[in-house]
Structures are given as C-alpha cells and as structure tokens.
Amino acid sequence: MTTTILFDPLAPWPFITVLFGMVLCSLGLSLWRGLSGWALRTFAALVVLAALTGPVIQQEEREHLDDIVFVVEDRSASQKLGNRDEAVSQAAASLKEQLTARPNTELREITVGDGANNSGTGIMQALSDAMAEAPKGRIAGAILLSDGQVHDLDRASDMPAPIHLLHTGKQGDWDRRLTIDNAPAFAILGEEITMTLRIDDLGAGPDGADKVPLEVSIDGDTPQQFEVSTGTDIELPLILPHGGRNVLQFSTPAVDGELTDRNNSIVVQINGVRDRLSVLLVSGEPHPGGRTWRNLLKSDSSVDLVHFTILRPPEKQDGVPVSELSLIAFPTRELFLEKIDDFDLIIFDRYKRRGILPSLYLDNVRNYVEGGGAVLIAAGPDFASAESIYRTPLADVIPARPTVRIFEEAYRPQVSELGQRHPVTAGLEQEFEGEWGHWLRHIDLEAERGDTLMTGVDDRPLLVLDHVGEGRVALLGSDHAWLWHRGYEGGGPQLELLRRLAHWLMKEPELEEETLWAEAAGQKLRIIRRSLENAVGQVVVTTPSGEMQSLALSETAPGQFEAQFEGPEIGLYRLENGDHTAVIGLGPAAPIEFDETLASTELLEPIIKQSTGGIMALEDGLPRLRDVRAGRPAAGRGWIGLTPRNAYETKSVTQIPLLPAWLMLLLSTLLLTGAWLYEGRR
Structure with a gap:
C-alpha cells in the first residue's frame, strides 16, 4: 500500500494563481496601512485557495513483479564439438539454481539450434523474439552460453539491461579447415573449369604442417592423392568426365587434436551439360519427311547440323555437267573417315547404297558406333530392297533385319509393353492429347536383338533400340513420322518422340533405361531406380560415417521404383543396387556451422559493450551474480551483474479528499468571523 497527495483543482490553475496574487497584494496593503485583523483574513483567503486546488489522498494497492533474466543456450552443430555441449548444460543448470534462489527473479530459458537452410546460429533473433513477449520494464539481463559464432547480428534489438557472454572456447583449440570457392553449378563438357581450394589451420595448429595430403574423388571412385600447402590458394583445373550430375569430393585426413573433421571434407555437385551437339544428317532420296528432320534439328540452337542430301545419284545420266550442279565436291572422306568422331549423332534418313559412300566408309561408321557413337536409321522402302543399308557392314550394329515386305496401309503406332517401361516411350501417351493419327507405311522388321519399344501393323516391330559396344543404335521402321508433324488425323507426339530418341542416343542420364540416382530435399533422399525388369532388389545406402542400411524399393510407375530415406548427417551418401x-551429397557443400569452429568474442563484443555487459570463458569457472544500477558497469573479475527493475502492477486505486468542502467552509467562516469581531473590539 502506497499513499500520495494529488491535486484535482476546481478551477483552472491560472485563475487560482491570479487569486493568490490578489491575496498577496491585499496582505501587503494591510501591512502598509496597519489594518487590524489582516492575519485572520489572510488565513481565510488561503483556506479558500487550498479548497480550490482540490487536494486528495491517493492510496494504491501494488503487486511487485519479478525481474526477468534470459538464459540463452546455444545448441547448434558447432556446440557439439569437444565438450562444449556438456559445458553449456552444466552452466545452464548452475545458473538456473542461482536465479531460482534469487528473490523477485523469473528465469526464461531459450534454446537455439541450427537455422533452416544452412542459415547458422540465430541467437539474436531468438533473443529478440523472447524480448517481444516480455515487458521491457521487467528485463534485468541476458546471459548467453555460446561459442560466440552468431550469424544474425543484424537481428539484434536494443537491450534495456546488460548482456553477458559465457563462451565455451578453450585455450589451445585448433582446427583444420578445407574451403572451395567459385565452384559452378553447371559446366560444359570438354571445357576446363577452375576452382580455388584452400586448407587453413585455425588457432593453435600443429608445428611443421606446411604440407598436408589431399584426396579428390569423382562419383565415389578411387580418390587421387596430392600434397598441398596450407594457408595458400590453390587453383584446381578440372574437366567433367560425363554429362549429368558429377559428385566431387575433396578431403584431407583428420589429425589428432583438431576440433572436428567435419570441415575436412567438401562435396561439390556440378551438372555437366553439352555446349553444342554435332549431328550429321544423311538423306537419301528426297521425300516429304526429309524436311521434318532438318527443321527439327535446326530449331534447336544447341545443335550444329551437317546435312548431306543425295540429289543426283551416280546412275542418273541427264547430260548436265557436274560443275553446274554443285560448287564444291561433298567432303565424304573428311566426314566419314577423318572427323567422324566429332559427331555426337549420325542420322540415315531413307539412305540406300548408291556408290557414294564406299563400304570402307560405312565400316568406319560401324567402328564409330562400337567406340561410343550413336546412329539413328529412319527406314523407307529402300531398307527392304537389295540396295538396303542393311546389306553393308552396318548390318553388324543394326538391331533388326528387314524382310521383303512393305505394308502400305493405315495403322496407329502403339507403345509396346516393354516400351511402357522404357524412358524413351514411357508416358508418351500423356504428352499428346487425343488419339494418335495413322501412319501409312511400315517396313517389316524381324528384331534380332535390342528392345522393341513401338509396334505397327499386326504388332510387328516399329521402333527398336540397342546397345552396341560403347555406342547405341535406333531403328525406326517407317518414313511416315512426318504425318504427325503435319497434323494428319490430329497428329501425334512426333517432336517429343524424336527428342527423346536423340537424347537417349547421346546418353543423356535422364533417359537411361537402367540407372540409379537420388534427389535431395533438405535431409531427405528420394531414391529412384529405373529398370526394364519387373522387380529389383533392395538398395543399400551407406552414410558418410560408414553405416549401411537396406531399403525396399516400391514401383511408383512402369519401370520406376522409389524409396524414401532420412539422412542422419551431412555428407556423401553411396547407393548400391546390384x-x-x-553417389549424392546431402546438405550444403560447406555447412556454415563448421566454417568457423573456434570460439570467438569479436562478433558479439560491440553489442555486449553497449549494454555494459561482460565476456568470460566457462573454462575459468562460472561467475557470481550481483545487482548493479542501470547504466553502471555490469561485469568484473569473477562476477556479472543484473539490473533490478523494481517493477510492479497496480491492483487498485483509492482517492480521499484531504480537506472536505464542509470543513473548509466552516474554517474560512470562523476565520472571517474572528477577524470581524477582532476589528469591532478595537
């Protein structure tokens, strides 16, 4: 209960001031003239003036509020190093015991973990959020238990009380760190990229460690060994070995005594893309579909097309001089002998033997396929004749043999049961709305090897794909795919089919029929196995720490099996299925929590000094707690201070008039009557 005197004037204060001045003037005049009764009249006037000021006695019933002290525990990944986490737990328990025993004190504990999306330790944001939920007039201080590596200093709020840092660092801590700069997300196949690698020994590192070993591996293969210098930038040139995702791991062995080996290894994932695709298109007898192939390839700006069209075969004798038919002779020797390996894909569109390409050249094309090249054959009526390209050395790589039959009738191409599982034709029906249009010609084929993905008349092979040596061959048993392009009977998915064919032939990873890969989303892995088989076994996942776990794969679409896996740690995961x-890297290439592993006070020092707080090491012992006045230094040798706020909450307020009106009236009347009687007696 507290009591105060307040004034609630019955008239404006300027009016009361004027009356008070008039009383003083009257008093002066009475004293100058020597009038009797001046004292009683003056007291009567003062009583009236006091009544006009309206004095009241205010009584408040107050409830004292506890001071709020924040204890922030840093439980991020960097606090798991050494015995930091244990030191924080012990310090937090001791502080809780002291603050609980402290009178008029409320403890509010805040736990801070790893930030989302590799954002680091967010102590300032957590403290600001807690302050927003507490009245500023009750905050007596904040104690941070951390290594001082804070990543959200821009989120700091003004603190009305001291902030203290009790850091978990120790004398003699050191760590070896590997970093890589300017690692691109994409790189062009065949072109050299340069990354900058650096190995640093932070803190009290070992003596004589000027050279350290470095291991570099690609896609989990046997690593290459190097010796590199510490403390210097190393330019690392690299050419990606294949298209698609390339997983590169750089690591240096752990050394006894360092804080952690988590930053001794970095996983970088770079997608290899082709700059330009070189395609050789060899057209035989001109036909309506020839322009379709040319338009398809020319519409792609990433394709360099060389088109070889036979307009005048040698057997045609019309008397026109050769010099008037062409400006230069076509460089067949250069294309098919000297520079054939420069092409990513060779397309034979209705080509037949006419003596222009000798068997030696076609035999070189066969060697080109077996060595890793790709050939697509779009067969026309000539493919079933005696001049068929099948009657050349290419027969060794063509997956289907032509018969003498040619079906000149309408039919709709159908995706075979195997084709429903193959990535080239899987889901092709969904790429085109409506029913596919008819084709009007089908070259009869007998598949000798490979995979038949599409069928035509009487379920006979229409599209056959095959692996030959290191290369690939595709055979399309019709020259009427252009009907879809022209919209005949509504058309069909011609562009998508030919695009997938070309990409499969050029070994694009997303169109491999037998493959295993994974996609990462946070700490979750989506494991995908594509196969032409009806069942696949389990996939074995090997974590960065070497633990192995088997997962069952379930079929989610024809030919596609999947499994989900929650990765327990950041690093390189290996997948095996038969x-x-x-391999896939989970988490960021360089986790921010392990970028700076040594405890630091530099980041928080400006904020702590501004709040008059202090910085101390937990290895020196837990400091004592003291009360300090606001604005005074709040830290000293072996102690830290908290500012008592003396906050309270008013429960009720009672106001009683100090001078009741009847009493004031009676008192003023008695004084005036006394003055009158006194003057009358005189």
Missing part, C-alpha cells in the same frame, strides 16, 4: 551405384 551392379548399379550412385
């Missing part, structure tokens, strides 16, 4: 393997 003969198929894959």
Whole structure:
C-alpha cells in the first residue's frame, strides 16, 4: 500500500494563481496601512485557495513483479564439438539454481539450434523474439552460453539491461579447415573449369604442417592423392568426365587434436551439360519427311547440323555437267573417315547404297558406333530392297533385319509393353492429347536383338533400340513420322518422340533405361531406380560415417521404383543396387556451422559493450551474480551483474479528499468571523 497527495483543482490553475496574487497584494496593503485583523483574513483567503486546488489522498494497492533474466543456450552443430555441449548444460543448470534462489527473479530459458537452410546460429533473433513477449520494464539481463559464432547480428534489438557472454572456447583449440570457392553449378563438357581450394589451420595448429595430403574423388571412385600447402590458394583445373550430375569430393585426413573433421571434407555437385551437339544428317532420296528432320534439328540452337542430301545419284545420266550442279565436291572422306568422331549423332534418313559412300566408309561408321557413337536409321522402302543399308557392314550394329515386305496401309503406332517401361516411350501417351493419327507405311522388321519399344501393323516391330559396344543404335521402321508433324488425323507426339530418341542416343542420364540416382530435399533422399525388369532388389545406402542400411524399393510407375530415406548427417551418401551405384551429397557443400569452429568474442563484443555487459570463458569457472544500477558497469573479475527493475502492477486505486468542502467552509467562516469581531473590539 502506497499513499500520495494529488491535486484535482476546481478551477483552472491560472485563475487560482491570479487569486493568490490578489491575496498577496491585499496582505501587503494591510501591512502598509496597519489594518487590524489582516492575519485572520489572510488565513481565510488561503483556506479558500487550498479548497480550490482540490487536494486528495491517493492510496494504491501494488503487486511487485519479478525481474526477468534470459538464459540463452546455444545448441547448434558447432556446440557439439569437444565438450562444449556438456559445458553449456552444466552452466545452464548452475545458473538456473542461482536465479531460482534469487528473490523477485523469473528465469526464461531459450534454446537455439541450427537455422533452416544452412542459415547458422540465430541467437539474436531468438533473443529478440523472447524480448517481444516480455515487458521491457521487467528485463534485468541476458546471459548467453555460446561459442560466440552468431550469424544474425543484424537481428539484434536494443537491450534495456546488460548482456553477458559465457563462451565455451578453450585455450589451445585448433582446427583444420578445407574451403572451395567459385565452384559452378553447371559446366560444359570438354571445357576446363577452375576452382580455388584452400586448407587453413585455425588457432593453435600443429608445428611443421606446411604440407598436408589431399584426396579428390569423382562419383565415389578411387580418390587421387596430392600434397598441398596450407594457408595458400590453390587453383584446381578440372574437366567433367560425363554429362549429368558429377559428385566431387575433396578431403584431407583428420589429425589428432583438431576440433572436428567435419570441415575436412567438401562435396561439390556440378551438372555437366553439352555446349553444342554435332549431328550429321544423311538423306537419301528426297521425300516429304526429309524436311521434318532438318527443321527439327535446326530449331534447336544447341545443335550444329551437317546435312548431306543425295540429289543426283551416280546412275542418273541427264547430260548436265557436274560443275553446274554443285560448287564444291561433298567432303565424304573428311566426314566419314577423318572427323567422324566429332559427331555426337549420325542420322540415315531413307539412305540406300548408291556408290557414294564406299563400304570402307560405312565400316568406319560401324567402328564409330562400337567406340561410343550413336546412329539413328529412319527406314523407307529402300531398307527392304537389295540396295538396303542393311546389306553393308552396318548390318553388324543394326538391331533388326528387314524382310521383303512393305505394308502400305493405315495403322496407329502403339507403345509396346516393354516400351511402357522404357524412358524413351514411357508416358508418351500423356504428352499428346487425343488419339494418335495413322501412319501409312511400315517396313517389316524381324528384331534380332535390342528392345522393341513401338509396334505397327499386326504388332510387328516399329521402333527398336540397342546397345552396341560403347555406342547405341535406333531403328525406326517407317518414313511416315512426318504425318504427325503435319497434323494428319490430329497428329501425334512426333517432336517429343524424336527428342527423346536423340537424347537417349547421346546418353543423356535422364533417359537411361537402367540407372540409379537420388534427389535431395533438405535431409531427405528420394531414391529412384529405373529398370526394364519387373522387380529389383533392395538398395543399400551407406552414410558418410560408414553405416549401411537396406531399403525396399516400391514401383511408383512402369519401370520406376522409389524409396524414401532420412539422412542422419551431412555428407556423401553411396547407393548400391546390384551392379548399379550412385553417389549424392546431402546438405550444403560447406555447412556454415563448421566454417568457423573456434570460439570467438569479436562478433558479439560491440553489442555486449553497449549494454555494459561482460565476456568470460566457462573454462575459468562460472561467475557470481550481483545487482548493479542501470547504466553502471555490469561485469568484473569473477562476477556479472543484473539490473533490478523494481517493477510492479497496480491492483487498485483509492482517492480521499484531504480537506472536505464542509470543513473548509466552516474554517474560512470562523476565520472571517474572528477577524470581524477582532476589528469591532478595537
């Protein structure tokens, strides 16, 4: 209960001031003239003036509020190093015991973990959020238990009380860190990229460690060994070995005594893309579909097309001089002998033997396929004749043999049961709305090897794909795919089919029929196995720490099996399913929590000094708690201070008039009557 005197004037204060001045003037005049009764009249006037000021006695019933002290525990990944986490737990328990025993004190504990999306330790944001939920007039201080590596200093709020840092660092801490700069997300195949690598020994590192070993591996293969210098930038040139995702791991062995080996290894994932695709298109007898192939390839700006069209075969004798038919002779020797390996894809569109390409050249094309090249054959009526390209050395790589039959009738191409599982034709029906249009010609084929993905008349092979040596061959048993392009009977998915064919032939990873890969989303892995088989076994996942776990794969679409896996840690994961393997890096290439592992006070020092707080090491012992006045230094040798706020909450307020009106009237009347009687007696 507290009591105060307040004034609630019955008239404006300027009016009361004027009356008070008039009383003083009257008093002066009475004293100058020597009038009797001046004292009683003056007291009567003062009583009236006091009544006009309206004095009241205010009584408040107050409830004292506890001071709020924040204890922030840093439980981020960097606090798991050494015995930091244990030191924080012990300090937090001791502080809780002291603050609980402290009178008029409320403890509010805040736990801070790793930030989302590799954003680091967000102590300032957590403290600001807690302050927003507490009245500023009750905050007596904040104690941070951390290594001082804070990543959200821009979120700091003004603190009305001292902030203290009790850091978990120790004398003699050191760590070896590997970093890589300017690692691109994409790189062009065949072109050299340069990354900058650096190895640093932070803190009290070992003596004589000027050279350290470095291991570099690609896609989990046997690593290459190097010796590199510490403390210097190393330019690392690199050419990606294949298209698609390339997983590169750089690591240096752990050394006894360092804080952690988590930053001794970095996983970088770079997608290899082709700059320009070189395609050789060899057209035989001109036909309506020839322009379709040319338009398709020319519409892609990433394709360099060389088109070889036979307009005048040698057997045609019309008397026109050769010099008037062409400006230069076509460089067949250069294309098919000297520079054939420069092409990513060779397309034979209704080509037949006419003596222009000798068997030696076609035999070189066969060697080109077996060595890793790709050939697509779009067969026309000539493919079933005696001059068929099948009657050349290319027969060794063509997956289907032509018969003498040619079906000149309408039919709709159908995706075979195997084709429903193959990535080239899987889901092709969904790429085109409505029913596919008819084709009007089908070259009869007998598949000798490979995979038949599409069928035509009487379910006979229409599209056959095959692996030959290191290369690939595709055979399309019709020259009427252009009907879809022209919109005949509504058309069909011609562009998508030909695009997938070209990409499969050029070994694009997303169109491999037998493959294993994974996609990462946060700490979750989506493992995907594509196969032409009806069932696949389990996939074995090997974590960065070497633990192995088997997962069952379930079929989610024809030919596609999937499994979900929650990765327990950041690093390189290896996947195995039979003969198929894959690697994937989970988490950021360089986790921010392990970028700076040594405890630091530099980041928080400006904020702590501004709040008059202090910085101390937990290895020196837990400091004592003291009360300090606001604005005074709040830290000293072996102690830290908290500012008592003396906050309270008013429960009720009672006001009683100090001078009741009847009493004031009676008192003023008695004084005036006394003055009158006194003057009358005189």
